[in-house]
Amino acid sequence: MKSALITGANKGIGFETAKQLLQKGFYVYLGSRDLENGRKAVEKLKSEGLTNAESIPLDVTDDNSVKAAREKIGLKTDVLDVLINNAGINGGEPPYTALEAKTEQFMAAFNTNVFGVARVTQAFIYLLRKSAEPRIVNVSTSVGSLSLQSDPSWPAYNYAKYAVYGASKAAMNMYTVQLAYELRDTAFKINAVCPGYTKTDFTNYNGGAVEEAGKRIVKYALIDQNGPTGKFFSEETNPETGEIPW
Incomplete structure (x- = not known):
């Protein structure tokens, strides 16, 4: 049975992604910053007959928490097949604009969205290397x-700008590029995936169905050895091929 770890998996897109991987026969570790929220998420999945789920206390901004999660999972399995870096924040309370956002907002967003991805990836790379088909999906955004x-012809160009969130995700995208390059001669497939504007608490419940968002992430967690690596995908933005420019 293949296994996956999903950060920020107790709700929203992370929870839906866990659900879909469980339905495909995975054993899924649900990373949750809050132990009780993680426990409730697993109970909900098990009530739907999805029993191969386990909550793991995991705060991606805390070195000790990440280390403890790695040790706990390492006691249960020698191999991790999929890592989905899903945990993310927008930087706290608005405003998020380049001229008004506080330094603390940028620091918080980068600590979760960039440093957290690096912390977790580095902590679990040893288990991932033991998989025959290791996959890493970094949940991004267009x-x-x-x-x-920067393209005035892009339909969303005139939407509200999110300097804090956008800057942190752009930095995470660069981490994805560098990681894919370093592992280019291995069996790893590593991609950044935008699930689309999705109806969760993150968007005040505006947007598309969470089921579709989860499906988009799962697709790249399950690609075979002929699949892409080091790419950026947003099927909401580009329905034809999914790939979008960095």
């Missing part, structure tokens, strides 16, 4: 595309 955000 807001993190420098090309799209």
Whole structure:
């Protein structure tokens, strides 16, 4: 049975992604910053007959928490097949604009969205290397595309700008590029995936169905050895091929 770890998996897109991987026969570790919220998420999944789920206390901004999660999972399995870096924040309370956002907002967003991805990836790379088909999906956003955000012809160009969130996700995208390059001669497939504007608490419940968002992430967690690596995908933005510019 293949296994996956999903950060920020107790709700929203992370929870839906866990649900879909469980339905495909995975054993899923649900990373949750809050132990009780993680426990409730697992109970909900098990009530639906999805029993191969386990909550793991995991705060991606805390070195000790990440280390403890790695040790706990390492006691249960020698191999991790999929890592989905899903945990993310927008930087706290608005405003998020380049001229008004506080330094603390940028620091908080980068600590979760960039440093957290690096912490977790580095902690679990040893288990991932033991998989025959290791996959890493870094959950991104089209807001993190420098090309799209600077293109006046892009349909969303005149939407509200999110300097804090966008800057952190653009930095995470660069981490994805570098990681894929370093592991280019291995069996790893590593991609940044935008699930689309989705109806969760993150968007005040505006947007598309969470089921579709989860499906988009799962697709790249399950790609075979002929699949892409080191790419950026947003099927909401580009329905034809999914790939969008960095």
